[in-house]
Amino acid sequence: MLNTWVVMPTRLPLVLRRCHACASDHFRANGKFRVNAHHKLIDAWLLVLCTSCGDTAKLTVFERAQVRSVRPELLDRLHANDVGLAAELLQDPVVLRRNRVALDWDGAWRLDTGGSDHLDREVVDISVRFAARVPVRPVRLVAEGFGLSRAEVGRLIADGKLVSAVRLSGKLTGDFTFTLKR
Numbered sequence: 142m143l144n145t146w147v148v149m150p151t152r153l154p155l156v157l158r159r160c161h162a163c164a165s166d167h168f169r170a171n172g173k174f175r176v177n178a179h180h181k182l183i184d185a186w187l188l189v190l191c192t193s194c195g196d197t198a199k200l201t202v203f204e205r206a207q208v209r210s211v212r213p214e215l216l217d218r219l220h221a222n223d224v225g226l227a228a229e230l231l232q233d234p235v236v237l238r239r240n241r242v243a244l245d246w247d248g249a250w251r252l253d254t255g256g257s258d259h260l261d262r263e264v265v266d267i268s269v270r271f272a273a274r275v276p277v278r279p280v281r282l283v284a285e286g287f288g289l290s291r292a293e294v295g296r297l298i299a300d301g302k303l304v305s306a307v308r309l310s311g312k313l314t315g316d317f318t319f320t321l322k323r
Contacts, residue, residue, distance in 0.1 A: 143266045143318075146286055147253045150273040153228055154244040156189050158198060165193035167245065170231060172224035175199065176216070183208050185219050187230055200240045202230060232274050250275045254286045265321045276312040279305070283319070297321065 156168040168189035177184045183206050186199035202219070203211070218226040230236050231244060250273075269282060283294045283303065297303040305319035 143268050145255060145268045145270060146282065147255075148250055148269065148271045148273075148275050148277060148282070149253055150228070150250050150275060152249050153224075153231060154246045154249045154275075155192065156200070156231070157243040157245050158189070158240075160191040160194065160196055160198070162196040163191060163194040165191050167192040168198055170200075170227050172227040173222050174202070174219045174227075176219050178208065179205075181208050182206065183211060185211075187227055187236075200230075200236065200242065202236065228273070246275050246277070250277070252282055252285050263323055266318065267321070268316070268318045270316050271314060274314040276314050278312050279307070279309040279317065279319070283309075283321070287321070 153170045153172075156170060157166055158168055159166050160168070168191055170187060170189045173188040175186045175188055184204050185202040185206075187202055189198050189200060190196070191198070215226075237243065267286070269279070280291050280294045280298075283289070283297075284291045287294075289297075294303065298309055302322045303309065303319060304322075305317060307313065307317045309319070
């Protein structure tokens with residue numbers, strides 16, 4: 142029987158960027174946007190606040206775009222300060238690259254294992270699904286899901302008792318499956 146685990150975000154990730162006011166490097170997004178129109182051109186930014194001093198920085202969503210090229214529903218979401226849109230934009234690699242920022246997901250996600258009925262079986266097949274593109278080490282997920290240390294999980298991989306079609310070292314942001322044989 143295939144069990145499904147879900148990696149769920151619990152809050153927006155922190156934005157890693159240097160604050161020009163206090164030299165901190167963590168900003169938090171609260172879903173606020175700034176939209177500015179210049180005749181037929183429009184700019185939009187996601188506002189982020191320094192976690193130390195509260196100074197505001199802007200992450201460019203788009204600049205000098207033709208007003209007609211912006212979908213009306215996107216414009217409505219920007220004007221409504223839609224937190225869901227902020228989450229989507231923070232997941233967008235184009236936005237992250239354009240603004241030269243990275244995300245810090247520490248403490249911003251949780252693992253939902255759907256119960257503990259898988260702990261006592263000899264062979265366990267698990268499907269891990271990501272509700273958001275949270276970069277997590279599979280070793281950490283397995284350790285947390287089974288209540289093991291990461292060193293124990295490493296030994297299971299080395300012994301061939303924990304197998305997957307994907308590489309279990311490094312970080313993943315996409316769905317994968319694995320099998321644990323005890």
